[in-house]
Amino acid sequence: MNIDKYLDVIKACRFCFMCRHLAAVGNVTFKESDTPRGRALLLDKVRMDSKNMKNQDYIKTIYEAELSASCRYHCVNHYDEVGLILGARQDIVESGNAPQNIRTVADDLKKVEFTVEGTGDVLYYIDGYTKNHQPEIASAFLQLAGNCKTISGGDCGKALNVLGFAEDASIVNEKFKKAVKASCSSTLVTSCPASYDALKNDFPIDGINVMHSSEYLLSLGSINKPSKSINVYCIDSDYLKNYNNLTAPRELLKSAGYKLDMFGTNLEESYAAGEGAVIYDEICPELMKKLSDRVFELADNPEKDLIITFSPYTKFALKKSKPDFNAISIEEAILKAKGN
């Protein structure tokens, strides 16, 4: 079983409570099982007796994990509780126990057809959330970046990987790689933190420099700061912060004259509404709603505050739950600062 590779995590987490305050799903369902401890306990049961892998309650719990990695980031030894869940999901898929709703979503994700358009040295990957729900993010980036090629046509493999369909994820990613190689670009930029993580860590492409849009925009040089700084609240991306420790989004916003206030009560909790699970709105819509509601609850003044979300998914999730929520992406914020 894949979870056997994470025996150290099971042993460390099964009786440990030290990160439960950061268990995003646990904080809205209040369930003991929706914490790294709870999940490690039930996977310990699976490890002891593989028949437990068929337990529908266990499977549901494993797919409800939001994979924010806040707990792993917080842990003094960074035990890989995310890796354990991904291993478990892979075991569930490989043993033929994936629930029907998960298989249906996975089937859709396998249908990809990547196309490259435009001209320029840089290739900009437009992920599914940006393309289908928030074209304004891509539009803002392209206005700021100038001449770029674009690639789109589906998920680059991250979502399938996160659902436990590792082989299918590799197949899809090979198609993506082929399209990237054919574009002859050496720099690949994306606004999607999950895709950034996939291309940087899960499926790196030889000879291709992968950048998050904030890194790329920062590399373009200084932006004329407005005379008066604007106070904004930032909602971090799990993939940029907890998975990649990327500080570029904040640096970019500061360079554009924004004054960054702390959203909520702390910088440790995930407010990304399930971004780590990539397509959480499709597999756990009720939980996405609950996670979004917690964000609204923690906002100082949800009617008036300007919130900058570092992930297109998060912006989508929050706006889906509360359409008038005043959230914009990094790209839109920079465009705004430039007076466009």
Place this chain on the structure above:
Amino acid sequence: MLMSNQNYTYEMLRSELTWVVGEDYVKTDDSDKLGHSIDYYWVPELWHDRGQKGTVPDFIVHPGSAREVSEILKLANNYGIPVIPWGGGSGSQGGALPIYGGIIMDMKRMNKVLSIDPVSMTATVEVGINTQHLEWAVQKAGYSTMHFPASIACATLGGFIAHRGTGVLSTKYGKMEDMIMSMEVVTPTGEIINTLPVPRHASGPDLTQLFLGSEGTLGVVTKATMKIHPIPESRKFHAFLFKNMHEAMAAGAKIMTSRLHPCVIRLYDEPETAKLIKRVLGIDKQGAYLVFGFDGPEKMVDLEMEQASTIAMEQKPEDLGSEMGEAWWEHRYKFFYPPYMFQLPQAFGTLDTVATFSNIENVYWAMKNTVKENFPQATFIGHFSHWYEWGCMLYARFIIDNPPQDPHEAIALYNKIWDMAIRAAIKEGGVINEHHGVGLKLGRMMKDLYGPAFKILQDIKQVLDPNNIMNPGKMGFKGAR
């Protein structure tokens, strides 16, 4: 298990619970039952580790208000089913384990900060709130609870109230019983009551103190008003290495009896200094490590720090400086993360005991010698934390690296160590315990500890909870029928 899900009565109760709290907040799934069958007590952990089936609750309910708590308790009385309040589940005494099945009343949904009163410096909160979330919320308002326990990230305020918990700054800011001003409590029969709004009065015995530490056996605390504090201008630490624990204890006791006001003193005996201080702080020296800290206006901090250092130096310790003191503060929680914390396959227990300065060293040696003489396979280490004007707490621990594989044998050995060590401590004037509570683990010691006075506690329990639905079998009270 009192109920069987094969029985239609089970469905009757489930319907009634659902009517009270809503479908989303009545759970019966295997995943959550497993999570609620194990807390931070070594015995259920071992039971799980050895592949044994633990006792799980029949239902897990998440009430959203005192009224819902009240309705649930009335239902439980009707059905004659136990109710076990559950906060973060991180108690070390088995106090929240559903040993007879029944309803786990998980309080985490009641997690709101209701108000902050900057004039009286109090916060009124629902007690299901995670204490780290509480501290963050209070800090955002510009204050602090000054409650910094190792379990800050795991436990709820209600959990701390249930067993009179404490944090590392207890020496200045007190334990939970000093921090709580007043409470809303739902009694076992479902009445919603409030204790008096101030903690000091002459209007009869104090009901706040009656419910504090009752571990869910006398009712369910739903709301509390607690003290909050300004963020201190300065907080400083200093560490010393004494030749032995006795000299360090003399220094610590003198600091307290001189009526200085440190926020923290912590003294590690020689074995724990060699084992844990070395591992966590990297100090590889023989002796007893002692750290103290002061906070408040900087001038006062510096003055008290100077006085305390002068007292410490009378014993001629090695001065480790402020750096090694600050390092302790910075890493104060690290001791409790894996792999720094003891973990299975080791058997381990915290023999938490509190005594006066006159007795505390005798208590230490009585327990240490008992463990050493009777259980040569066990290591005994200890530190002294939570110092008061009259004494301090001994956080003694025993560790067995390879306990028996058979779970029954392992638990028998484990219990025997507790039985002998704790009784030796009680004989020397030690009290079990200072902040972990009694729970399932130490219930059998309550008669030894209290003597004839225990009957008063039993009578109170009987009057308040005539059907014995509240957390039966804990704190030495009788179990479910």
